[in-house]
Amino acid sequence: MKRVLISGEPISAEVALAGLSDLGGGAVSSFTGISRDDGGVTAIELEHYPGMTESSLMRLIDEAFARWALLGAAIVHRIGRVAVGEPVVVVGTASRHRADALEATAFLIDRLKTDAPFWKKEHYADGTSVWVDVKSSDDDRSSRWS
């Protein structure tokens, strides 16, 4: 099972991960990223590159299937305006044994951060907004998988 979904509506881990536990494996692992209040942020806004986004996420899932013994993988990502406290992204994987699912989940979220064409803008309570800068720590975490 391979699932990629870009959603303009609120997402939930429960819906994003549906089916992963029914694949006959012994392990389901997941990561949920949540819109965070970084010093007065009220919401974030996500822009993406329709078409390339979906293909780049499916390519990451294909790469994860090639590297680990997976039974399923899902990536669900929000676009548009996301209020603080709401999920931005859910990544989930299923495998027979836990190590494959745990490592593949970390791989998928680390590489999503550097490879998938999303851009994040922070909106502040005073009405201002700013595009988020790329973090060198994200590059470091992503490059450890190459």
Add this chain to the structure above:
Amino acid sequence: MRLMYFAAVREAIGVASETCDLPADVHNINDAIDWLAGQSSGHALAFQDKARLRFALDQDMVPLDAALGDAHELAIFPPVTGG
């Protein structure tokens, strides 16, 4: 060629996409950026720091020196910040 702009690049230029006939001496992305930067003050602002730009040709990420070849779509954007 169809040009696609995202995030701060889109905002600086003022449009999300446009279609351009690039001059015959534009062979790679670096050439295209240099030529596009002369098209308006918004383009010049968006492309003033090439080290902070990323590129996709027909929806595949490529480096600044990539040849345009017969690609139909060039996207220009800041480093990605999803997740």
